[in-house]
Amino acid sequence: MEKVRVAAAGHICLDIIPDLRGVKGGGEEESFIIPGRLLRIGPASIALGGAVPNTGIALARLGMETMLMGKIGEDLLAKTILGAFQEAGLEHLDFESGMIQSKGETSSYTIVVSPPHQDRCFLHCSGANDTFSPEDLDPERFEGVKLLHFGYPTLMREIYTQPKAFARKLEQIREMGTLISLDVTMPDPDGPEGKVNWEDWFRTVLPFVDIYLPSLEETLFMLDRARFEEVSRRLHRTVMKPGETLNPATLLEFSEIDALAKRLLDFGVEAAGIKLGDEGIYLRTAKEPVRITEEMPRNIAAQWADRKLLAQCYEVPVAGTTGSGDCTIAGFLTGLLHCWPPKQTLRFAAAVGACNVQKADATSGIPSMEEVLSRSRKWNLRESRLHPEDVGAETTVKIA
Numbered sequence: 001m002e003k004v005r006v007a008a009a010g011h012i013c014l015d016i017i018p019d020l021r022g023v024k025g026g027g028e029e030e031s032f033i034i035p036g037r038l039l040r041i042g043p044a045s046i047a048l049g050g051a052v053p054n055t056g057i058a059l060a061r062l063g064m065e066t067m068l069m070g071k072i073g074e075d076l077l078a079k080t081i082l083g084a085f086q087e088a089g090l091e092h093l094d095f096e097s098g099m100i101q102s103k104g105e106t107s108s109y110t111i112v113v114s115p116p117h118q119d120r121c122f123l124h125c126s127g128a129n130d131t132f133s134p135e136d137l138d139p140e141r142f143e144g145v146k147l148l149h150f151g152y153p154t155l156m157r158e159i160y161t162q163p164k165a166f167a168r169k170l171e172q173i174r175e176m177g178t179l180i181s182l183d184v185t186m187p188d189p190d191g192p193e194g195k196v197n198w199e200d201w202f203r204t205v206l207p208f209v210d211i212y213l214p215s216l217e218e219t220l221f222m223l224d225r226a227r228f229e230e231v232s233r234r235l236h237r238t239v240m241k242p243g244e245t246l247n248p249a250t251l252l253e254f255s256e257i258d259a260l261a262k263r264l265l266d267f268g269v270e271a272a273g274i275k276l277g278d279e280g281i282y283l284r285t286a287k288e289p290v291r292i293t294e295e296m297p298r299n300i301a302a303q304w305a306d307r308k309l310l311a312q313c314y315e316v317p318v319a320g321t322t323g324s325g326d327c328t329i330a331g332f333l334t335g336l337l338h339c340w341p342p343k344q345t346l347r348f349a350a351a352v353g354a355c356n357v358q359k360a361d362a363t364s365g366i367p368s369m370e371e372v373l374s375r376s377r378k379w380n381l382r383e384s385r386l387h388p389e390d391v392g393a394e395t396t397v398k399i400a
Contacts, residue, residue, distance in 0.1 A: 004337045005065040007098065007145045008056030009137070010159075011129050011152035011185075012070030013108035014077050014084075015049040018042070020115045047361055048084050049110060050129075051151020051183060054326035054362045055333075058352065059149075060093035061366040062334045067145065069098035071132040077107035100136055102128055126155060133158035134165040139172040147337060148173055149181040149329070154193050154218075161196075163204040170208040179291060181211040183329055186218050198222035207268035210291050211336070213329050215275040216249055219260050227256075249276040250385050257282055258308065258391040271304075273332060273346075275325050279386055280312040281332075281353075282393070283346050296339045303341045308393035310386065311346040314354035314379040323362025328353035334369060343396045351376035351399070373399060 019042025033039075048057075052070040060066040068085070072078040078101060085095035108127035142148055150170075153159040159166050170180050182205075187193040199222065206212060220228040231248050238246050249257065257274060261284035264272035270289035274282045285307045293301035331352030335345030351372050359365030367375075376399050388395055 004147075005067065005145050006059055006147045006149065006333065006337065007067045007069055007142060008052050008059060008149050008151065009069035009098070010052055010132075010150045011050040011108070011155050012052040012068075012072065012081065013049045013110055013124075013127070013129070014081055015045075015047045015110050015112055017045040017047070017112040017114070019044065020113070023115055046080065046084075048081065049362070050108070050155075051149075051185075051326055053085070054323040055149055055151055055183070055330050056095075057088060057090065057093065057363040058323075058327040058330035058356075058366045059334065060090040061363065062330060062352070062369045062372070063092060064334055064337070065092050065094075067094045067098045069100070069136075069141070071100040071102055071105070071128040071136065072107040073105040073128050074101050074103050075105075075107055077109055077127075081107060098141060100128075100132070102131065105131060126157065129155060130157040132156050134162055134169045137166075137169040137173065139169070139176055142173050142176060142178050145178050147179040147181060147333060149183070149333060151183045151326070152185045153182070154184045154187045157192070160193055160201065163201045167205045167208050170205070174208055174210075174291075179210045180208060181213065181329070181333060182206075182209045183213050183326070184218050184222075186215075186221060189221075202264075202267045206264065209269050211271045211273070211333070212264055212269045213273040213275065213332060215325060216252075216257065216260075216277070219264070219274055220248075223260060223263060247277050247279050247385075249279045254387050254390045254393070257386075258284065258393065271336075273349075275328060276386075278313050278382065279384060280310055280350055280382075281328060281346060282388070283307065283309045283311075283342065285342065292336060300339055300341055303343075307342050308388070308391060309342055309346050309396055310384070310388040310393055311350040311396045312384045313350055313382045314376065315382050316354045316358055316379060318357045320360035321357055322360070324353050324356045327356040327363065327366055330366070331372070343394075344399065347376070347396045347399050348372065351379075354379065 052068050056066050056068045105128040108129045109125050111123040113121045231251050261272045261274055265286050270286045270292045272284050285304055287306045289304050293304050328349045331349035335348045355365045
């Protein structure tokens with residue numbers, strides 16, 4: 001099969017993570033930052049962050065011809081971002097032709113403050129991401145692109161405040177024969193994005209999106225805020241053993257998860273995949289998915305119609321979960337564009353996510369497509385605590 005050209009556009013930033021393990025003072029309820037005090041810390045880790053590098057690099061590692069499109073400044077941070085792409089040395093990655101450099105803009109960055117025995121916090125500068133506007137999505141840039149994946153509009157002011165203009169651009173790009181995929185990240189409840197009426201935003205934008213792949217928490221927050229807050233309170237009240245976490249998916253009936261996916265289909269998408277953390281990913285498709293199956297053989301296309309599928313996670317050692325959702329999306333899009341059946345596509349998406357979590361960073365754990373397939377045949381599946389059979393959904397099996 002010829003190499004498929006895809007584009008990953010949207011949010012891009014630089015993560016700066018100082019090593020604070022040697023910091024003394026400040027208990028679990030006390031800040032270690034004291035005015036006038038000098039703190040000796042370790043070296044900083046610097047990594048690319050955001051949907052553009054996370055999903056884009058993963059797609060390239062899986063063998064997809066990938067163009068990146070984000071907005072950065074012309075500052076030292078931008079040079080570091082471009083240098084990191086250069087050092088990745090991926091033959092399938094085009095990080096120059098689509099990147100927008102804006103004079104006078106600050107490139108986006110996040111300082112990850114993670115002191116010992118305390119929860120992490122993030123000092124985030126949106127920078128040029130906030131000035132990435134619908135007008136930056138020039139349809140001519142996507143000529144010959146089979147799929148555009150746009151990530152994190154929730155962190156891009158000119159995108160989440162202009163849903164009609166964003167929708168018009170997506171419509172124009174779709175008219176060129178390009179599929180549209182979308183992902184979001186959790187809005188800051190106290191920020192301007194937290195006050196957006198996201199249901200109205202979806203009604204405007206999702207009719208021009210073919211594939212939408214959010215997490216359960218994001219979907220609950222945006223479509224059922226009261227239920228989200230109820231689940232959040234239960235999570236905070238639950239006492240867990242050290243090192244254990246409680247997945248919010250286990251606090252819902254599976255019919256609730258299915259209903260959320262159905263609402264997304266009602267907004268206009270043909271494939272709604274809800275990421276469920278360590279419980280896997282749930283896919284529900286439209287009764288007559290035309291666009292996502294257009295290039296598939298008829299027998300494969302028929303398998304994508306009106307499906308309800310749950311793919312559990314694989315049982316693998318976890319070094320970190322940074323970028324796991326973005327890489328899972330890259331796996332899903334790879335399978336879809338290779339015209340695989342939905343069960344194989346969803347199982348491959350989970351396998352790519354499993355490769356990601358075995359490394360602490362976002363993308364270095366992603367090998368070639370062939371290697372992902374080979375490794376996943378040796379892994380066991382995690383036992384699911386969910387009950388997809390309650391809504392007539394199937395659970396996918398391992399890749400043979």
